[in-house]
Structures are given as structure tokens and as C-alpha cells.
Amino acid sequence: MAELSEFFKSYVQKESIFTDKSVFLSSYLPETIHHRDTQINQIAQILAPILRKEKPSNLFIYGKTGTGKTLSIKHVIKEITAASNETGLQIRAVYINCKLKRVADTEYRLLAQLSREFGKELPSTGLPTDEVYRVFFNAVDQQECPILLVLDEIDQLIKKTGDSVLYNLLRANDESAKSFMAIVGLSNDMVFIDNLDPRVRSSLSEEEIIFPPYNAFQIQDILKQRISIAFKEGVLEQGTIEKCSAYSAREHGDARRAIELIRVAAELAERTGTQKVTLKHIDQAEEKIERDRISDIVANQPKQSQCILYSIVSLSITRKGPMFTGEIYGLYRNLCSKTGLRPLTQRRVSDVLSELDLFGIINAKIISKGRYGRTREVFLNIPEVSTHSIKETLLKSLDIRE
Ligand SMILES: Nc1ncnc2c1ncn2[C@@H]1O[C@H](COP(=O)(O)OP(=O)(O)O)[C@@H](O)[C@H]1O
Ligand SMILES: [Mg+2]
Structure with a gap:
């Protein structure tokens, strides 16, 4: 003591x-933004008409993580709001980070949050979707000013709610006579936009800007x-x-x-x-x-993947070379009977292996075994010093004792 x-x-x-x-805080905004003049100017050009009460094009911004997207859009929002205050024409800019829990993890919560921004409280649950949108469109209309809605990490929203919510939000302009709304969507995920409903896609990405690494x-x-x-x-x-x-x-x-x-x-x-x-x-x-x-x-994987990963980690501790799908599957089935999990088919296990490969936790390479068909060579891609602690994590999560 x-x-x-x-x-x-x-x-x-x-x-x-x-x-x-x-x-080092995530909320820190640096005074100068280096090497993003081109992108920031492009955003400004696209959104500027809002200062003349003209509806700007919707804008989709994408690029890998840490390329300055959030920083740049926040900077433009700040400047455009300042400019609007100076000219006396009010605009409303609303920034939502869709990754935040309890803000945008359901369509209802997002709409409740947006309505609140515009001064309308929704009950925490219970209204039918149509009604929710009616309240929201009404709130938009009553703003009686141009609205800029920025949805950061928009891919997270769509992943959780599907793309109908975007379709509906984009409809706001047909429903409102006194206000209009331009949407800026930002995403770290480059392919997400390709999987959107084509109408939603073309509407959201009237303009596109990419942030290179x-x-x-x-x-x-x-x-x-x-x-x-x-x-x-x-x-x-x-x-x-x-x-x-x-x-x-x-x-x-x-x-x-x-x-x-x-x-x-x-x-x-x-x-x-x-x-x-x-x-x-x-x-x-x-x-x-x-x-x-x-x-x-590892800690956030579903139980099935954890079970498969545990089999791989166990095998890797006893040997140096590659592991093969068959033996991983055998061990995994054994483990399932111990833990009471229902074993997946070998095909599904293959899919899980591909996912783990995508996360970079394993390397899984398909190799041909001639007339015996194909298998996969699997290597664990975790630094050796970490394997034991990872194994402990998995043991705990799966609630098994060796
Ligand atoms: N050009 C830049 N100048 C100064 N800081 C930057 C720049 N680009 C990114 N950063 C900083 O790097 C971090 C990640 O940037 P962020 O805008 O959140 O990236 P993204 O949204 O593309 O993932 C933040 O702390 C941000 O302040
Ligand atoms: Mg970001």
C-alpha cells in the first residue's frame, strides 16, 4: 500500500x-488540413448553391479509413454555416454518424434523431413507419429553409436497416414545399454503393468524390x-x-x-x-x-466462427506447417459436440474460413490435389506471442475447459 x-x-x-x-482525442479538429484542398474545394463547389436557396446535388464521398473524409466534411459544414449566417439566409446542417449506437441502428431511431434535430419528439417506440415519416417530413417542411443532411459511415446504416430508409429520406423533397434537403453520404466501404437499389444509388451519387489514401x-x-x-x-x-x-x-x-x-x-x-x-x-x-x-x-466473432478459429489455433500450436480443411473440420465437429453447438456443414465452414481470411486472421489458400479434388491450406496469421492469449479468450467465450 x-x-x-x-x-x-x-x-x-x-x-x-x-x-x-x-x-489525440477523436473530437480534435486540426487548424490546417493538409493535402485535401482538391477534395475540399470540390465539396464546396457542389454544395455552394445551397447558399442561393438552390438545391445542391446529393453527394457520395468514399475512401478508405483515415483518409480525412470526416474531417473534411466537418470543415466544409462549419464554413458553409458561417457563410450562411453572414448572408442572413439560414441553412440547417445536420451531421449524423451512423456508426453510433442508439442513433442509427434502426430506421426508427434514425428518424427519431432527425426529427428531434428539427424540433419534433417521437415517442421512443410504437409509431408505424408511415406515421414516423409523416412526422419527419412535416418537421422538414416547417424548417422553411435549405437542409444539408450529412450521413457519415452511411454503409453502417444500410447494413443495419437496408436501403429503403435512404429511398424514403430521398423522398423528402417531393413531400415538402417550403424546404429542401440535400444528402451527403460518406463511406469507408467502396463496394457498398454497388449493392444499393439502382434508383437509390443514382440519386445518392449524383456527384461522387473519392478520397485517395x-x-x-x-x-x-x-x-x-x-x-x-x-x-x-x-x-x-x-x-x-x-x-x-x-x-x-x-x-x-x-x-x-x-x-x-x-x-x-x-x-x-x-x-x-x-x-x-x-x-x-x-x-x-x-x-x-x-x-x-x-x-x-476474435472477441466479436459469432460463436460458430470462434469454434472454428479455436480448432485452428489448437492445431497451430502443435505444428509448424499448413493445416487442411478436413482436419480443421474434424476438430471443429468434436468441439461442437463438447459445447452443444450444432455443427455447420463443411461448405459453410469454408465460408467462415473465407471470412476469417478477409479479417486477416488466417491465410486460406485453395490448392488442387489433382484427382482428389481441392482443399485449402490454412495458416494462422497471428503473431506467435499472441496465440495463447487468443486461445484463452476463445476458451472463455465458448465456455469450454480443456
Ligand atoms: N489532411 C489531414 N490533416 C490533418 N489531420 C488529418 C488529415 N486527414 C486526416 N486527419 C486526422 O486523421 C484522423 C482520421 O481522419 P478522418 O477524417 O476521421 O478519416 P476518415 O473519416 O476518412 O476515416 C483524424 O484524427 C483526423 O483529424
Ligand atoms: Mg470517417
């Missing part, structure tokens, strides 16, 4: 590595700006920014990942009591983030 109080005392007295940690040099610029606020001079060892950017640009240029990498590295450094963030801390941070990412995915 005494030791702990000593620890806290000296912790408080020690100087922090950070001068301002708030630049950043390259390593662009990520460096983004990092430098934040680092200059976050740390005192000289805290970062020579080359850390370059290393961080190189890591983040390896898969695709993801600014979020780069910023997280620096933060985690600095936290690890601080924990060891040093005042210097070194290249080694970047490596450790990269490992830690990857570990957390994997255990997150």
Missing part, C-alpha cells in the same frame, strides 16, 4: 512527456502538425515520424492509425519513465495496436 502511494506521488511530480494530449510523406506532414502541439521539443528520437508514417502507409495511408501509433508509443515510453520516444517504442506500439485489433475481432 505504502509503495503505491509513493508511486502516485512521484508520478504526479514527474514531468509528463506530453504538453497537450487533447490533439495518403502517401508516407503526406502522413508525415499530418503528424508533424500534431506532434508540434502534443510534445515538447526533442521528445521524439530522430526518425520516429518517418517510421510511423512508413508503417501507416504500408497497408494504405491511414492518418488515424499514424496518429494512434505515436500516441501509444509515447504512452509506452512514459510508462517506462523515460522522456524520449524512440524507434523501439514505435515498434512496440505497432505490435500492441495489432494485438488489440486481433483480440477485438
Whole structure:
């Protein structure tokens, strides 16, 4: 006990590595946005007619995660609202992140949220869909001004509710005489739009803008700006920014990942009591983030996938080479009888293997065995140091004892 109080005392007295940690919050808006002038200007051009009470085209913005989509649209919303205030013509801009739970996980909740933004409360449940839309369209109409509705991570909404909700929202303009609404949808998922109902699709993407991944040099610029606020001079060892950017640009240029990498590295450094963030801390941070990412995915898999994954992990611990579908299936069936799960067919198990492959947790390669048909070679794609902790996670979740 005494030791702990000593620890806290000296912790408080020690100087922090950070001068301002708030630049690492997800709500932080940087003062300058690097390397996105083209995209921001395009968005502004498309939405500007709203300032003359003309309905702008609907706009679909897509690009991989961490390419600055959310940041850029928020910036444009801020500026266009300021411009509208200056000219005296009111516009209403509503930003919704569809990934948020309890905001957009059902059609009803989304409509309730939107209606609330426009001053109409819906009961928490109970109204039939038609009625909900009637209230909403009414609320839109009564705004008597142009509306900009921004649906961020719109793919998450459609995944949860289907595309009829978009179809219905897009109808608002036919239902309202006094207001109009332009929709901006943003998505990290590039193929989602191809699976939409063609009418909805063409309506949402009257205009499209793509956000390409950043390259390593662009990520460096983004990092430098934040680092200059976050740390005192000289805290970062020579080359850390370059290393961080190189890591983040390896898969695709993801600014979020780069910023997280620096933060985690600095936290690890601080924990060891040093005042210097070194290249080694970047490596450790990269490992830690990857570990957390994997255990997150594993913990959130459905039971069946966990069961299949457990079989793969068990096999991988006892051997070095590839595993084959047949033996994984055998082990999996055994496990099913232990846990009381109903075994899937071998075909469905193959589908699950493909999913796990997509998540990057395994590598599954189809190989031909000549006249014996085809099978898959499976490799576990988890760092060896993590396999045991992953196994523990799975054991707990599946409630089995070895
Ligand atoms: N060009 C940029 N300049 C400064 N910071 C950026 C830039 N692009 C992205 N960021 C930062 O990177 C993180 C991810 O950006 P975000 O806009 O959320 O990406 P997306 O919405 O495309 O996934 C945020 O913290 C954001 O502030
Ligand atoms: Mg985003």
C-alpha cells in the first residue's frame, strides 16, 4: 500500500512527456488540413448553391479509413454555416454518424434523431413507419429553409436497416414545399454503393468524390502538425515520424492509425519513465495496436466462427506447417459436440474460413490435389506471442475447459 502511494506521488511530480494530449482525442479538429484542398474545394463547389436557396446535388464521398473524409466534411459544414449566417439566409446542417449506437441502428431511431434535430419528439417506440415519416417530413417542411443532411459511415446504416430508409429520406423533397434537403453520404466501404437499389444509388451519387489514401510523406506532414502541439521539443528520437508514417502507409495511408501509433508509443515510453520516444517504442506500439485489433475481432466473432478459429489455433500450436480443411473440420465437429453447438456443414465452414481470411486472421489458400479434388491450406496469421492469449479468450467465450 505504502509503495503505491509513493508511486502516485512521484508520478504526479514527474514531468509528463506530453504538453497537450487533447490533439489525440477523436473530437480534435486540426487548424490546417493538409493535402485535401482538391477534395475540399470540390465539396464546396457542389454544395455552394445551397447558399442561393438552390438545391445542391446529393453527394457520395468514399475512401478508405483515415483518409480525412470526416474531417473534411466537418470543415466544409462549419464554413458553409458561417457563410450562411453572414448572408442572413439560414441553412440547417445536420451531421449524423451512423456508426453510433442508439442513433442509427434502426430506421426508427434514425428518424427519431432527425426529427428531434428539427424540433419534433417521437415517442421512443410504437409509431408505424408511415406515421414516423409523416412526422419527419412535416418537421422538414416547417424548417422553411435549405437542409444539408450529412450521413457519415452511411454503409453502417444500410447494413443495419437496408436501403429503403435512404429511398424514403430521398423522398423528402417531393413531400415538402417550403424546404429542401440535400444528402451527403460518406463511406469507408467502396463496394457498398454497388449493392444499393439502382434508383437509390443514382440519386445518392449524383456527384461522387473519392478520397485517395495518403502517401508516407503526406502522413508525415499530418503528424508533424500534431506532434508540434502534443510534445515538447526533442521528445521524439530522430526518425520516429518517418517510421510511423512508413508503417501507416504500408497497408494504405491511414492518418488515424499514424496518429494512434505515436500516441501509444509515447504512452509506452512514459510508462517506462523515460522522456524520449524512440524507434523501439514505435515498434512496440505497432505490435500492441495489432494485438488489440486481433483480440477485438476474435472477441466479436459469432460463436460458430470462434469454434472454428479455436480448432485452428489448437492445431497451430502443435505444428509448424499448413493445416487442411478436413482436419480443421474434424476438430471443429468434436468441439461442437463438447459445447452443444450444432455443427455447420463443411461448405459453410469454408465460408467462415473465407471470412476469417478477409479479417486477416488466417491465410486460406485453395490448392488442387489433382484427382482428389481441392482443399485449402490454412495458416494462422497471428503473431506467435499472441496465440495463447487468443486461445484463452476463445476458451472463455465458448465456455469450454480443456
Ligand atoms: N489532411 C489531414 N490533416 C490533418 N489531420 C488529418 C488529415 N486527414 C486526416 N486527419 C486526422 O486523421 C484522423 C482520421 O481522419 P478522418 O477524417 O476521421 O478519416 P476518415 O473519416 O476518412 O476515416 C483524424 O484524427 C483526423 O483529424
Ligand atoms: Mg470517417
